Amino acid sequence: MNIIVCVKQVPDTETLIKVKADGSGIDEGNIKWVMNPYDEFGVEEALRIKEKKGGEVIVVALGPPRAMETIRTALAMGADRGIHLSDAAFSGACPYATAAALAAAIRPIPFDIIFCGQRAVDDDAGQVGSILAELLDIPQLTVVTKVEVEGKTVKVLKPIEGAQLVIEGTLPCLITAQKGLNEPRYASLPGIMKAKKKPVDVKDAAALGVKVENRARVVRLTPPPARPPGKIIGGDDPGAKAAEMARLLREEAKVI
Amino acid sequence: MANSVWFVAEQRDGVLRKVSCELASVARRLADELGVEAGAVILGNGVQGLAAELARYGADRVYLGEDPALAVYTTDGYGAAVAKIVREKQPSILLLAASSEGKDLSSRLAGMLATGLATDCVEVKIDGGRLVAVRPLYAGKCFGETASVADPQMASLRPNVFSAVENPRAGTVERFDPGLAGAKLRTKVLEVQKDATGRPDLTEANVIVSGGRGMKGPEGYQILEELADVLSATVGASRAAVDAGWRPQKDQVGQTGKVVSPNLYIACGISGAIQHLAGMSSSKYIAAINKDGEAPIFTKADYGIVDDLFKVVPELTKECKKLLS
Numbered sequence: 001m002n003i004i005v006c007v008k009q010v011p012d013t014e015t016l017i018k019v020k021a022d023g024s025g026i027d028e029g030n031i032k033w034v035m036n037p038y039d040e041f042g043v044e045e046a047l048r049i050k051e052k053k054g055g056e057v058i059v060v061a062l063g064p065p066r067a068m069e070t071i072r073t074a075l076a077m078g079a080d081r082g083i084h085l086s087d088a089a090f091s092g093a094c095p096y097a098t099a100a101a102l103a104a105a106i107r108p109i110p111f112d113i114i115f116c117g118q119r120a121v122d123d124d125a126g127q128v129g130s131i132l133a134e135l136l137d138i139p140q141l142t143v144v145t146k147v148e149v150e151g152k153t154v155k156v157l158k159p160i161e162g163a164q165l166v167i168e169g170t171l172p173c174l175i176t177a178q179k180g181l182n183e184p185r186y187a188s189l190p191g192i193m194k195a196k197k198k199p200v201d202v203k204d205a206a207a208l209g210v211k212v213e214n215r216a217r218v219v220r221l222t223p224p225p226a227r228p229p230g231k232i233i234g235g236d237d238p239g240a241k242a243a244e245m246a247r248l249l250r251e252e253a254k255v256i
Numbered sequence: 257m258a259n260s261v262w263f264v265a266e267q268r269d270g271v272l273r274k275v276s277c278e279l280a281s282v283a284r285r286l287a288d289e290l291g292v293e294a295g296a297v298i299l300g301n302g303v304q305g306l307a308a309e310l311a312r313y314g315a316d317r318v319y320l321g322e323d324p325a326l327a328v329y330t331t332d333g334y335g336a337a338v339a340k341i342v343r344e345k346q347p348s349i350l351l352l353a354a355s356s357e358g359k360d361l362s363s364r365l366a367g368m369l370a371t372g373l374a375t376d377c378v379e380v381k382i383d384g385g386r387l388v389a390v391r392p393l394y395a396g397k398c399f400g401e402t403a404s405v406a407d408p409q410m411a412s413l414r415p416n417v418f419s420a421v422e423n424p425r426a427g428t429v430e431r432f433d434p435g436l437a438g439a440k441l442r443t444k445v446l447e448v449q450k451d452a453t454g455r456p457d458l459t460e461a462n463v464i465v466s467g468g469r470g471m472k473g474p475e476g477y478q479i480l481e482e483l484a485d486v487l488s489a490t491v492g493a494s495r496a497a498v499d500a501g502w503r504p505q506k507d508q509v510g511q512t513g514k515v516v517s518p519n520l521y522i523a524c525g526i527s528g529a530i531q532h533l534a535g536m537s538s539s540k541y542i543a544a545i546n547k548d549g550e551a552p553i554f555t556k557a558d559y560g561i562v563d564d565l566f567k568v569v570p571e572l573t574k575e576c577k578k579l580l581s
Contacts, residue, residue: 013511013531017397026398037512094372095363121511123393123400125375127363130331134367139442140331142360145505155446159506160356161457166447173442179512180505216372219388219401224537230557232549241561242571245543248559250579253541255520256463256487 001055001149003046004106005079005115006132007039009063009070010122023220035070038117041177044184045147046115047078053149055112056080060105062090062098068200075195076187082200087212089205094214099131104208106136111172113154118143118176126176133174141169145180260293260317261286262347262408264338265310266357267298272306274460275353277313277420279413282380283351284314284423289382293317294425295347299337299434301327311427313420318427319345321434325441329357331364332441337434339368344432347408349387351380354412355459362412372404374411378517378538387411395511395534415460417517417538455490458509463520466492466509466536470525470546470565474502479566480524483573486580492516494526510535524565528553545569 011017011031018027035043046057059074061067062085071082085101093101106114114133119126133140145164146157154173158165159180187195205212231248233241249256263279265272280296287294296315298306300322307318321337338361342350352362354376366373374389378399381388387409393400404410458464465484467477477491484491493503495510509516511531521539526532528544528551536542537556544557545565554560561568 011394013395013534014529016530017394019398026394096366096370096372099367121395124391124395124515125373126359127366127373127375130360130363131367134364140360140364141443142331142363143356158356161460162451164449164451165445166449167443168446169443179508214372215366215370215406216374216402216404219403221393222399222401224392224396224399227537227542227556228558230542230554230560232554232560232562238561238563238567239571241563242568243575245559245561246572246575246579249520249541249543249576253520253558255541256576256580 001049001053001113002058002109002111003049003055003113003115004058004060004109004111005039005042005046005074006102006128007043007059007061007070007074008036008117008120009033009061009067010036010120013037013121019221019223023222025221033066033069035073036117036120038119038121038177038179040184041179041181042115042117043074043077043079044182045177048182049113049149058083058109060102061085062093062101064091071200072195073187075198076191077185078191081198084200084202085208086202087204089212093212094216095125095127096131096215097212099128099135101205101208101210102128102132103135104210105203113171114174116174116176118178129174129176139169139173140176141167141173142176143178144175145178147175147181259290260295260347261290261349261351262295262297263351264358264361265296265298265306266353266355267300267303267306270300270303272309273353273355274420275355275415276310278415278418279351279353280310280313280315281421281423282413282418286349286380286382286387290385295319297321297338297341299326299334304429307427307429312422312424314423314425315427316425318429320429320431323434323436325436325439326434328445330441330443330445331360332439332443333436334361335364335368336436336439338365340435341432342369342408350408350410352410352412354414358412362410366410369408371406371408371410374402374404376414377411378414378417380411380413392515392538395515395531396537397534414517455484458490458492458507458514458516461490461516461518463487463489464492464509464516464518465489465522465524466494466526467497467524468494468526469496471497471502477503479569479573483522483569483576486573486576494529494532523553523557524569526553527551528556
């Protein structure tokens with residue numbers, strides 16, 4: 001069973017995000033870069049399937065040179081080899097252009113399953129997996145919390161509003177991972193040592209034979225709208241304070 | 257109808273979902289601004305009765321695609337049907353819900369139609385005849401204005417953010433063949449396991465009562481459940497509470513959980529880690545109850561009580577019950 005996992009390097013979720021004064025992007029100083037948490041679930045699931053059924057796990061990342069760290073993390077967890085799509089032209093690539101580059105890298109490789117995170121916690125777009133599945137003409141199973149592979153079929157659990165769906169699909173397919181799928185392992189020290197020797201192909205747009213054509217652009221970024229200062233309800237009696245809060249919610253905010 | 261503003265309505269089990277009326281209202285507003293038609297696409301099997309409601313919220317025209325294969329949502333079936341009618345009629349704007357189904361469908365369609373999609377938008381406007389969508393990035397730590405440079409310009413709208421306003425139009429029904437005869441759907445829904453709580457999903461709730469580490473354990477949530485019962489609210493949790501196994505994963509609010517926009521968010525025993533604040537700061541009103549007056553949650557709260565939540569919450573439940581009786 002050959003499994004491909006797409007991973008992205010993103011700012012750690014504890015990072016404070018500062019928008020540049022001209023709104024052109026975020027201030028990248030003081031950011032701790034990590035593997036997108038949803039991609040970690042994808043890597044872990046791929047490794048577990050490989051441990052049961054054999055085969056190879058290949059990680060693919062599109063990003064600047066520092067994204068190599070994220071590929072090495074996945075290799076240290078146990079993935080076999082990596083592909084790094086790195087080109088200045090990819091900077092600011094829209095989801096479609098990103099998926100097109102990934103598709104070009106993946107097309108020559110025989111695979112059974114592709115894992116992606118259900119979204120990246122930086123741009124929160126949640127599109128690349130589905131667009132990639134479309135470009136490769138394979139079915140998608142998105143935002144899943146359980147995966148069972150049986151021969152040429154896969155059964156997944158997908159939480160939706162007010163319910164969970166059990167969905168069956170055929171391989172090859174693309175699955176996007178949601179939190180709850182598994183508990184990703186930490187890279188072991190021997191794993192980290194081994195990862196340094198595992199092969200990583202670096203490819204630019206020319207090597208992939210793609211031209212970056214963005215379908216969407218970010219006009220500008222802004223900080224979130226400021227919230228008006230709040231009211232701390234004073235006093236010593238919890239009952240009286242609770243009564244005042246209920247009154248404010250009812251009469252002032254009119255939300256209950 | 258070229259140049260028109262379309263939305264894909266969402267139904268489940270033949271019942272229109274509330275977000276569909278929100279989409280209709282937004283499509284109506286944008287269509288009026290551009291001086292074009294607002295069109296709805298509705299798919300299913302035996303759903304023609306829903307067209308009237310879409311018209312009531314502003315659809316000039318309703319494209320109705322029916323097929324037994326569309327009774328239950330699948331990416332392949334719905335994707336093929338929407339792509340077919342969009343390619344034929346070429347609307348310039350296509351709106352969907354940023355719901356579970358809408359996210360799955362809109363992203364696939366962005367691939368099929370090779371266009372730009374803005375996910376989970378909280379505001380949409382027209383600038384120079386083109387759609388500008390405003391959406392949270394980093395779960396709301398900043399906002400981005402995005403524009404598609406291809407057509408149709410796609411956006412998925414966050415449920416619960418836009419109001420549904422009645423604005424009746426003709427809603428002329430145009431039936432179309434979804435083109436699924438002999439099509440192979442590569443995925444199949446085997447089973448729908450309904451949640452037992454009967455409460456709305458966090459992403460659709462008007463009121464959320466949420467608990468964090470301060471709840472001290474799973475049993476602490478009982479008082480939040482009671483408050484939620486009185487307020488017809490949904491119970492949420494912080495990552496700390498979910499990681500501790502006190503609450504299921506689906507209850508998590510924050511950057512690695514659900515990003516929510518209720519009318520009221522009541523945070524109990526939640527200190528306000530940056531990744532949690534990101535996920536709930538777009539709530540219309542925030543109330544916080546926490547022992548620690550220095551907790552960052554109070555920087556976001558409209559109303560705060562610094563005290564022991566185990567004393568305050570049962571009283572709050574009692575007071576709310578009184579006010580609502």
